[in-house]
Amino acid sequence: MKDLEVRQLRYFVAVAEELHFGRAAARLGMAQPPLSRAIRDLERELGVTLFERTTRQVRLTGAGEVLLRDARTALEAVTAAAHRTRQAGSTSPRLRIALKADIDGGLLPQILDAYHADPAALPPELVLGGFGEQAQALRDGLADVALVLCPWDGRGLDSEPLLTEPVLVAMAATDPLAARTHLSLADLAARSLPDGAPAAHGQSTPPRPRATRSASNLSEIFSLVETGSVVFFAPASVARRNPRPDVAYRPVSDLPHARLLVAWPQDARSPAVAAFVRAACAIAAARRAQEEAEAEAEADMPSSTT
Amino acid sequence: MKDLEVRQLRYFVAVAEELHFGRAAARLGMAQPPLSRAIRDLERELGVTLFERTTRQVRLTGAGEVLLRDARTALEAVTAAAHRTRQAGSTSPRLRIALKADIDGGLLPQILDAYHADPAALPPELVLGGFGEQAQALRDGLADVALVLCPWDGRGLDSEPLLTEPVLVAMAATDPLAARTHLSLADLAARSLPDGAPAAHGQSTPPRPRATRSASNLSEIFSLVETGSVVFFAPASVARRNPRPDVAYRPVSDLPHARLLVAWPQDARSPAVAAFVRAACAIAAARRAQEEAEAEAEADMPSSTT
DNA sequence: GGTCTTTCATACCCCCAGGGTATCGATGGC
């Protein structure tokens, strides 16, 4: 009944992920025999067999799968405790905001302005990361609050919706498909996506079409798009802010809308986080109202075009 | 940057709770000097001072408070991993249902019937506990699913509402207040509550009036109520199922309704949990529909009384 | 103000748990 140690959990997760004691030991920077022994001791302690092992194969048991899931979240919680404590004890505490560049729908500057006006505000610090890394940053205590796109893994996090906007496909203006005004995902199945982009909002990763080219920022992505080597899914706000002569944006009928959320750890108590969330919700509400008004004006004067 | 160990977190929590190295060491079953050293090492590792200490007083710093909160949740996650893994590896896996006796609104038998009909059902096992212990049991991996009353601490848990019902006060029929038909919390301020009951649904614990008598089950509580020594807040379903000649139930104007929820760990993937939640929601919906129908019938024939 | 008590920190020692090396043994491939 002695409780588990972080070291044991780390070892277990390594073996469970590698399904190979030798490789797991290498990853952990240790020799294989002590790792085998550590796992055996762990199994004895829990009174449970975690792996079915032969000399040729290592397989997780059902109990092993349960432990893998729970061990990961426990390890997250431990590293988060360390990171958050260091941050809280730092001489210049900051509000660390995790987001992916260019996905803030153009809201971030206004949100930061509104946030600064709050007396509880700490100096903000942007933590940029790839798609889907924001939630992990929150869980690991590397960020205090995040802007994330749906779909996301919200375990342990709270969130408020900010914006919902349609997603367009960006393709070379010379692409034959650009001649059509409406497309479906099926039409695009043969096109490559830039690496690091969400495969397709919502559904389980469809087989990444072809070898995907890697690109980490919008300008790189757009140069790939312009050459016709890839297509790219861009929320309407991104499309609006990046008009390019050689890039055509087209609606895709069956692509779910992009939903931008503000998220934070469920047990966050920091007033700075609360201030940021309030600011983000207020600015997003204002933006929605403004867009609604514009849509109405558009309806009144259907001749006007942008 | 070496990561924290469970032992360090346990030590820290003990000191943070006792605010006294000697007592904390005693609680941990160890001597005081190694504990002091462990805390000092922890502070060095994090680069943060966690306690302001003089020889006469130990006080948590801000960073210490952050770590206290996060360390508790991390420790919960670790013990939950152990408990859930043991349970998953057991030869006779069960669905452990946490609840407080008598707060199921009379739904439990039907829920269990419906649950049994599900092919994913595991044999159920009831885990009884006091008020507010259900959420903790879920977080510690001692239960898989729970029936809880609002208000509750839902950090890390998901839930679905089942029932909302008014709360009545149960008092001795001879109590002078029993002569009135409507009461407010202020009227009851001078009455004692049985120990272990929720102080007052919703608000922060009001000063427990008088020395509260301890009682762990409904019959004990009712005998105390009948003698006039205490009053007791009972959801309507409990009152309906426990008519007693010497106990009067009266509505209280400013007492929030009791809300019964079914809750489970956010990352639960067990089909048995899903089956139980489905069963609970279905039965609760049926109950709500039935009560609505009864209310309508009542409205049609206002002369009928129960 | 001196002394005593309380309580956290320091100094020093010791033991074993966790890690390394060498080797065995089983299993599947050729």
Place this chain on the structure above:
DNA sequence: GCCATCGATACCCTGGGGGTATGAAAGACC
């Protein structure tokens, strides 16, 4: 049937976590 691969076992050794003895500072009490 031999070999290569990979997990398990046996044994040793070192570092860190824990114990005891003691110091030092800060209230309490006369």
